[in-house]
Amino acid sequence: MELNYWLNVRVPYISELLEEINKDYFFKNKTIGFAGKEIVYKVIFNLRCALFPGVYEKHPIDEDNINIIIGNNLRVAATLINNLIERALTNNCETLDCQSANCRKCKDKAYEVTMKLIDKMPEIRKLLNSDIQAAYTGDPAAHSYEEILLSYPSIEALSIYRITHVLYDLEVPLIPRIISEYAHQLTGIDIHPGAKIGENFFMDHGTGIVIGETCTIGNNVKIYQGVTLGAKSFQLDEEGNPVKSVKRHPDIEDNVVIYAGATVLGGDTKIGHDSTIGGNVWLTHSVEPYSRVYNSQPLPTIKHDITD
Template identity: 45%
Template sequence: MQPRHLGESLAPLVERLVRSYLADRRTQYIDREYLPSRARTDQICDLLLELTYPGIIGRRGLTRHNISYHVGELLPRLWEMLTEEVQQCLCHAAECDGRPTDACEERAVDMATRFVERIPDVRAMLNDDVQAHYDGDPAATNLAEIILAYPGLLAITIHRYAHELYQLNVPLLPRLMSEHAHYLTGIDIHPGARIGRSFCIDHGSGVVIGETTEIGDNVKLYQGVTLGALSFPKDERGRILRGYKRHPTVGHNVTLYANAIILGGDTVIGDGAVVGGSVFLTKSVAPGHQVSIPPPLLRVRPPKPPSDPGRVTPEEFAADYVI
């Protein structure tokens, strides 16, 4: 419907909507200045992917003769965009707290510089993640397929960079990056989660990894795994307490199969343990142990000839099973 079709109702409707904005400040940002951009955050993620996987994501036809030019063109763009968004985030936090914003620009320059200097080290970890996905999936044909097509690898890539910003105490931007990955892949990794080397998420959809989760080296997760909080303690006013360990610790060389749910900050999955599909855990597992649930009891019977060859009753059609 075009605005002209609203006729005389347009002005009153605009007035009502604006009045609703001003009546409750919780879901608007009017008369305030600083806020990061989701669109710019997505562009930062795209630049990081292109810098991380040259010749595979982004520009093709790169050679050893032009790669330096290519990186020399991308890095300043990333740094400038990142500096601006980090400054917006720092100023936003200061504005919300009623603090001055004078030092935000200088801090943003320092944080963005320290971040881009970490890219080679993050790439080294991601190389191991790519290899872990390839080694763990017999359906994979080559490493480029992993990088181009595997949602687990995409989510891990963005997480590792978001985690670097989280470690630098950049507000809000790491979470925007992780939610961008969540939107693209269905994999929800909080940027605060600490994840070791050679990490693999197979299939990926529905995986949730909470903020205070700690994961060791050579860990593999399947779809639907949740590493979550058991409960949320509250203060005397009923507000959720923050800043304490709420999520599990997973040791080295652990495998967590599909839809396993592991909850609680005191829960530790020991080195070499295996947690089977659909297991629900709130207690620790000793190193090297396997945890599984009994398979359902199934009863299967062959089809019966219908009493009336021309008509099959619902009872005769339905499967006979026991769980």
């Protein structure tokens, strides 16, 4: 049988099956789709250009017009994300009238969220200033703030996280996770937008860090590559499925340092302030403030083979 003949016969049938599957499992209402995902990336670009004028643009900017450049980036980002937020809210809306052209609930909520996000930008910028300072103070290899801003994955990830956290707090569905996974792809750092992170936060090297949804991190905290702040186990419902929106991840208080490869698990686990967690430690219980936690391992065996 020739391929063209087979395609003419089978493709309409297969297309119909795929259409029915999608109707049953996905895209029942409105969704942002892959095109929306690309727009989300553009929103992040414009917002970060507003936060750090002249850093992310492909061409030098006119410093005499920085106010105008910031304003234009905020306007573009606000317009784009407002439409996406409205579609995401509509998709999740349980109001029967929401699919009606006369329903303004999701539209008005999208306006409200967008305005609150833009209002938060100066606060986000101040938090990022503290994160840059923490990197400069905490890394002897850092020689300038510009070096940190342009080359450190910690700031790349945090500049995106601090935007997504605002959207998460405003109960925007879907979009915060798309943005946070974009940062994950860029940096290898996985921060859930629901995590709460204080000022002066620094992730040295950064690769492989995981920070879970219900994790809280205080001020002046420093963590190294490969650290996991995760869940110990999942509470299950009567059908055996994980229960959503319960505390699963640890609390890290102020002035804590967690070294490379450490794993801290559990919603009832608290690391007291001014503590140090050593490299490759596995910790599933709380420790008091001013603790020093490290692995006690036997010394390695070293043999010297001497041949004549």
